[in-house]
Amino acid sequence: MDSRVVASAAFVVLSGCMRRIKAHQVQKAKRKRRWWMTSLNRSRERYNVSIMIEDLIREPSGRLENFLRMSYTDFEFLLNEVGHMIGKKDTQLRRAISVKERFCVALRFFASGDSFVSLSYLFKFSPQTVSRCVFDVCDALISVLNHQIKMPRSSNEWKKIAIEFENRWNFPHCLGAIDGKHILIQSPMNSGSDFFNYKHTFSVVMMGLVDANYMFTYVDVGCQGRISDGGVFRNTVLGRKLEENRLMLPNDETLPNHTQTTFPYVFVADDAFALGPHLLKPFQGVYEAGSDERVFNYRLSRARRIVENAFGILASVFRVFRAPMLL
Incomplete structure (x- = not known):
């Protein structure tokens, strides 16, 4: 027999064997799917969140607002903004x-702080789908609503905030209350003690500046929990601009009923912050009742508690801020 024929036959046999071996290896390596969709998730076609929302709209019990943590008008507005x-x-x-179901699962995560597995039973999605929905909605909301939180850009806008603080909280020349809130998280892998705070929990810090109406005018999120509020503030854009005098703050003016002495416009904070020309904090120590220092600390604390109240309102509405995020 011709050697070329033998070589060709051997090549054909060898190629066929290699194809069969490769197909067997691929079939063995690929894990067989146990099911395409569980029976619980298949029942979403019969009754899902969209149907439940329609049922709650027809029932004037207030449970719709409790479920969404907002009015249906606000829900429809945000849904139209981020739907695409x-x-x-x-x-x-x-x-x-x-789109409505994807948006609702994210709102429910914000409202309850439940795990993705727990929400998968309620919404009849897989936990992986719940995760993608939450992160997609967060990115969309940040993109759409980033203009809602903005600092004043002129001295006149800063003065409007100061006038509101004087009228509502009896503290003149106040441009806002500053404080940090620890957002509890699950300890990141290989992070050591970077996120371990003085409360013996793991967290990231949300630094906020609030006006007299409990409205955030500046927010910075993400600094490690082990860093103090003063250290976090120094590393924020607000802290750097304040140190470099780039915030367009109003010039020093006289206080009400004091025509001789000028006083700067200031932000109020607690003892964790460093005293500065435009950053005011309480006197340290204990003072007797009726003393000037005691009265000053009372007035400053009355103005500073606005940021504490704003954090409390935030955690009351969106309870994801009350427990560690398992992320």
Whole structure:
């Protein structure tokens, strides 16, 4: 037999064997799917969150606002703003989850702080789908609402805040209350003690500046929990601009009923912050009742508690801030 024929036959046999071996290895390596969709998730077609929302709208019990943590008008407004950013397309294999359901699962996570597994039973999604919905909605909300929190850009805008503080909280020349809030998190892997705070929990710090109406005018999130509020503030954009005098603050003026002495416009904070030309904190120590220092500390604390109240309102509405985020 011709050697070329033998070589060709051997090559054909060898190629066939290699293909069969490779196909067997691929089939063995690929894990067989146990199920396409669980029976619980398949029942979403019969009754889902969109249907539940419609039922709650028809029932004037207030449970809709409790479930969404906002009025239905606000819900529809935000849904229209972010809907085009979080929607998915249907495929030949399955229908996509509706935009309303994707938005609702994120709102429920904010409102309750439940784990993704717990929310998967309520919304009849897989935990992985719940995770993608939450992160997609967060990115969309940040993109759409980033203009809602903004600092004043002129001395006249700063003065409007100072006038409101004087009228409502009897503290003149106050441009806002500053404080930090520890957002509890699960300890990140290989992070050591970077996020371990003085309360013996793991957290990131949210630094906030609040006006006289409990409205945030500046927010910075993400600094490690082990750093003090004063250290966090120095590393924020607000702290650097204040140190470099780039905030367009009003010039020093006389206090009400005092025509001789000028006084700067200031931010109020607690003892964790460093005293500065435009940053005011209480006198340290204990003073007898009726003393000037005691009266000053009372007035300053009355103005400074606004930021504490704002954090409390935030955690009361969105209870994800009350327990560690398992992320």
